[in-house]
Amino acid sequence: MALKLFALNGIRSHTEALLHRLTGRIRACLDLDRILQTTVDELGTLLKLDRAIFAWYDPRQDTLEFGWEYCREGLPGRLGIFGVPGGPSGDLAARLHRCETILLYKTASPDATASEEHAHIELTNSHYAAVPVLTENHRLGYLFACANRRFATPDEVQVLEAIADSLAIAISQSQLHGQIQEELKLLEEVLAKLRITEEHLVQSEKITMVGQLAAEVAQEINNPINFIYGRLIHLNDYIKDLLSIIRLYREQYPEPVPRIAKKIERCDLDFISQELPQILNFLKIGADGIRQIVLALRKFSLPDEANKEHANVNESIDNLLLLLAHRLEQKILVVKEYNNLPPILCYPGQLSQVFASLIINAIDAVKNIENSAQLITIKTDIFEDDTGRFIVVSIAHNGSIITQEIQHRIFEDFGTNKSFKNFTGLDLSVCYKIIVELHGGSLTVESPVQPQIKSQTGGGAEFRVKLPIV
Numbered sequence: 001m002a003l004k005l006f007a008l009n010g011i012r013s014h015t016e017a018l019l020h021r022l023t024g025r026i027r028a029c030l031d032l033d034r035i036l037q038t039t040v041d042e043l044g045t046l047l048k049l050d051r052a053i054f055a056w057y058d059p060r061q062d063t064l065e066f067g068w069e070y071c072r073e074g075l076p077g078r079l080g081i082f083g084v085p086g087g088p089s090g091d092l093a094a095r096l097h098r099c100e101t102i103l104l105y106k107t108a109s110p111d112a113t114a115s116e117e118h119a120h121i122e123l124t125n126s127h128y129a130a131v132p133v134l135t136e137n138h139r140l141g142y143l144f145a146c147a148n149r150r151f152a153t154p155d156e157v158q159v160l161e162a163i164a165d166s167l168a169i170a171i172s173q174s175q176l177h178g179q180i181q182e183e184l185k186l187l188e189e190v191l192a193k194l195r196i197t198e199e200h201l202v203q204s205e206k207i208t209m210v211g212q213l214a215a216e217v218a219q220e221i222n223n224p225i226n227f228i229y230g231r232l233i234h235l236n237d238y239i240k241d242l243l244s245i246i247r248l249y250r251e252q253y254p255e256p257v258p259r260i261a262k263k264i265e266r267c268d269l270d271f272i273s274q275e276l277p278q279i280l281n282f283l284k285i286g287a288d289g290i291r292q293i294v295l296a297l298r299k300f301s302l303p304d305e306a307n308k309e310h311a312n313v314n315e316s317i318d319n320l321l322l323l324l325a326h327r328l329e330q331k332i333l334v335v336k337e338y339n340n341l342p343p344i345l346c347y348p349g350q351l352s353q354v355f356a357s358l359i360i361n362a363i364d365a366v367k368n369i370e371n372s373a374q375l376i377t378i379k380t381d382i383f384e385d386d387t388g389r390f391i392v393v394s395i396a397h398n399g400s401i402i403t404q405e406i407q408h409r410i411f412e413d414f415g416t417n418k419s420f421k422n423f424t425g426l427d428l429s430v431c432y433k434i435i436v437e438l439h440g441g442s443l444t445v446e447s448p449v450q451p452q453i454k455s456q457t458g459g460g461a462e463f464r465v466k467l468p469i470v
Contacts, residue, residue: 032174036068039167044070051146062092080106096130131164136172222294229287236280243273310343320356327363337379345470354431358395358463365399393465401459402447441467
């Protein structure tokens, strides 16, 4: 009896040591597949089983999904979904708990090419034990231990229950870890969007600051230019009077004294009399051009009021082309096809920023074209349908095409313009929001455009802005 008790205690100590090692390995892992496979492998080795299986129970179908299995060498695998004959009966879980003899038939296989030679599993009550594993999300699993011998002694059941308890904790940890990883991933995406949003806000703030500075500079330039322009008008009148007096003197005194005759010859009075009005006219034209540029810059730079105001789209585009004249190289031909448009109620400054961005994009797209004309076409028209009357502004170029992949994502919020390498204006997602959200219009892109353009160059692209006439 002492020897038998000693041997039993030795076996129990060895079993407890193995159980402790197994539960430690189970709880140390966070990958669910590895946890379940490690459990059935260690369980099969520990209890010298023919099979150790973990299965999920589906109460709606009354089926077991055998997903992880340990098999003694030489035995075939039995993975798949199994159910009792006759369909759902609702008592499979209770019968498993009582370890009754159960015949399970395969209803599905995880691998469509798997052999269907073993279409059923017979669980004999004297050869197996089934211990439930209840997870925190209330999904019920079962840990099966099968052997070709008398099985399910109290010690063996106790080992199975201890492993099932550790397994339930490990599964909950794994599921919690998965939820945390998903939440971390979602948090990273939110943080990335916040960073990009912050960059957009910083960029918008910079644009606002530059606009305010440009408006102030324009105001400072405007005052002296107006002064110069106003004085040029008077100067032109004064010079005309002086030249008329000189002509009158020459008529009345055709033979001047030698000193005056010498001065007239040295200064070339005839040339000055012809050239001076032309110089004054050029100065007037230049000053008027500066006045127009300053006026356009002020209209473009001044912040919009809280309320919308009426503006003429054709004039806004002309002002932008005047400001962008330094970027419109001699090789770039801008074709304007304007229709007579009524003023529309809008935020003029933000609308001008959208048009400026689209024109800058067109300039960048055509400037690398070789052996062909660099063409930008700007059209304005009125469109009418069942939903109302609209102004349509088309800004097209004959540069390289925009691929379909980029077209589908070009107006998305975050980072899509990185694929749009030549775009240097306002973010297209910001343009889209200004047109759609602030003005109730639409912004679309088409590429390639016309077949004749496509045959000559890269195919071109066309941006169409549609704005309601209010």
